[in-house]
Amino acid sequence: MNHSGDIVKKLTERGYRLTPQRLMTIAAIEHSDGHISAEEIYAQVVSKYPHVNISTVYRTLELLKQLGLVTDTDFGEGRVRYHPVGKGHHHHLVCQECGATVDLDETALTPLKDVLLREYGFSADLRHLAIFGRCGKCGS
Amino acid sequence: MNHSGDIVKKLTERGYRLTPQRLMTIAAIEHSDGHISAEEIYAQVVSKYPHVNISTVYRTLELLKQLGLVTDTDFGEGRVRYHPVGKGHHHHLVCQECGATVDLDETALTPLKDVLLREYGFSADLRHLAIFGRCGKCGS
DNA sequence: TTTGTAATTGCAAAACCTTGCAATAAGCCG
DNA sequence: CGGCTTATTGCAAGGTTTTGCAATTACAAA
Ligand SMILES: [Mn+2]
Ligand SMILES: [Mn+2]
Ligand SMILES: [Zn+2]
Ligand SMILES: [Zn+2]
Numbered sequence: 001m002n003h004s005g006d007i008v009k010k011l012t013e014r015g016y017r018l019t020p021q022r023l024m025t026i027a028a029i030e031h032s033d034g035h036i037s038a039e040e041i042y043a044q045v046v047s048k049y050p051h052v053n054i055s056t057v058y059r060t061l062e063l064l065k066q067l068g069l070v071t072d073t074d075f076g077e078g079r080v081r082y083h084p085v086g087k088g089h090h091h092h093l094v095c096q097e098c099g100a101t102v103d104l105d106e107t108a109l110t111p112l113k114d115v116l117l118r119e120y121g122f123s124a125d126l127r128h129l130a131i132f133g134r135c136g137k138c139g140s
Numbered sequence: 141m142n143h144s145g146d147i148v149k150k151l152t153e154r155g156y157r158l159t160p161q162r163l164m165t166i167a168a169i170e171h172s173d174g175h176i177s178a179e180e181i182y183a184q185v186v187s188k189y190p191h192v193n194i195s196t197v198y199r200t201l202e203l204l205k206q207l208g209l210v211t212d213t214d215f216g217e218g219r220v221r222y223h224p225v226g227k228g229h230h231h232h233l234v235c236q237e238c239g240a241t242v243d244l245d246e247t248a249l250t251p252l253k254d255v256l257l258r259e260y261g262f263s264a265d266l267r268h269l270a271i272f273g274r275c276g277k278c279g280s
Numbered sequence: 281t282t283t284g285t286a287a288t289t290g291c292a293a294a295a296c297c298t299t300g301c302a303a304t305a306a307g308c309c310g
Numbered sequence: 311c312g313g314c315t316t317a318t319t320g321c322a323a324g325g326t327t328t329t330g331c332a333a334t335t336a337c338a339a340a
Contacts (some may be wrong), residue, residue: 017287017336038327053290058327078298079326093262102260112252120242121276123231133270136261157317193320198297213298219296220327234297282340289334290334304319310322 006086007069008010014067021052025060025139029070035081071128075101091129097138104131144170146226147209154207161185161192165200175221191232211268215241223268243270277279 013020024045026051029036038061038089042054061082063108066071070081109126118140147166151158168181178201182194201222212220215234231244247250249266256262 013175019288019336021289039325051290053177054326055291055328056289059288062328083196093256093260093264096265102262104256104260108255109252112248115248116233116244116271120233121243122235122271122273124271124273125231125236126271126273131256131262131264131266133256133262133264134265159306159318161319177300191320195321196319199318202298284339285335285337287334287336289332291331291333292329294329297327298325298327298331299323301321302319303321304317307315309314 007064007084010067010069016063020049021056022060024049024052025057028062029064029082029084030086032082032084034083035073035075037079037081039056040097041082070115071125073128073130075130076132085127089127091126091131093135094130094132095135095138097133097134100137101130102135104129147204147224151208152210156189156203158190161196162200164189164192165197166204169204169222169224170226172222172224174223174227175215176212176223177219179219181222211265213270214269215270216272219251225267231265231266231271233275234270234272235275235278237274240275240277241270244269244276 008018009098011022011026016022025041028041028044032040036114038054038057041061042052042057045057047054052111055072060134061070061072064082067074071083071085073083073092074080076096089106091106091109093102093104095101106127109129113124113126148158151166153161156162156227160251164185165181168184172180174195175275178194178197181201182197184191185197201212205212207226211223211225213223214220215232215233216236221235229246230275231246231249233242233244246267249269253264253266256264269277
């Protein structure tokens with residue numbers, strides 16, 4: 001399972017400093033629905049801590065990504081959305097015609113990951129993918 | 141097979157105008173190794189046609205993408221690279237640790253595409269993917 | 281509690297890409 | 311060929327994300 005606080009604990013273990021900016025960025029991600037943008041995080045943080053700069057939010061997101069604590073996914077909106085890894089893994093099918101999106105269980109990608117590991121020794125990071133294409137309604 | 145000129149033919153068929161800007165952008169893509177950036181295309185175009193603006197290059201690339209004539213792939217460099225679909229399909233494994241990249245035949249993605257089509261009626265556009273992760277040397 | 285050090289931040293600027301709008305020009309038709 | 315229509319372009323501005331650098335501050339150590 002995943003408690004709120006997982007991310008903070010990991011940062012502490014690894015010797016990263018717990019600044020208010022980081023703590024508030026992490027809180028925003030953990031309380032989100034799992035598809036939160038940097039701008040949305042910034043809006044939450046700045047409301048309680050007006051001095052903060054959005055570049056700090058970006059730097060925190062980059063750090064959490066490097067540590068494998070969040071994933072970033074491009075849904076084709078012109079901005080990236082972030083998901084805490086602790087909330088579970090899944091994927092999305094995004095129709096480029098009508099914009100419809102469908103959730104996809106992580107098991108759909110397991111065979112691919114297994115092949116890449118077996119045949120190339122490559123451990124693929126496929127934890128929160130947006131796959132683009134055409135949905136059934138929009139034809140091939 | 142694919143001749144040079146495929147893209148131009150398709151644009152004509154669909155009634156798009158053949159401006160010098162478009163023709164030179166297309167030539168740059170077709171003569172590239174299949175991983176060319178907008179800035180690199182622009183550099184080639186501007187050397188023969190100094191008046192051109194890079195936004196026109198971007199607009200042409202967007203058009204070709206919509207028409208399914210090029211793919212755009214993010215290799216994690218901060219800019220996207222373009223590949224003419226006529227030159228064939230394949231994928232890349234990109235190690236986030238050491239930066240090594242390995243080519244991957246398109247057949248590696250076929251099972252996934254088939255599952256998505258069969259189970260979701262979703263026709264996934266997976267023609268020139270960069271898959272991130274850790275290579276064998278860099279461990280799991 | 282104070283001090284020291286290096287990690288972290290804010291700020292300004294830059295890099296990449298998109299977009300609104302008025303000016304231009306490709307292709308059609310006579 | 312010459313004019314007409316409207317798709318396309320250049321330009322300027324804006325959106326998202328990254329980065330260099332000097333100032334700040336978290337945390338360890340005294
Ligand atoms: Mn999701
Ligand atoms: Mn390639
Ligand atoms: Zn659709
Ligand atoms: Zn590697």
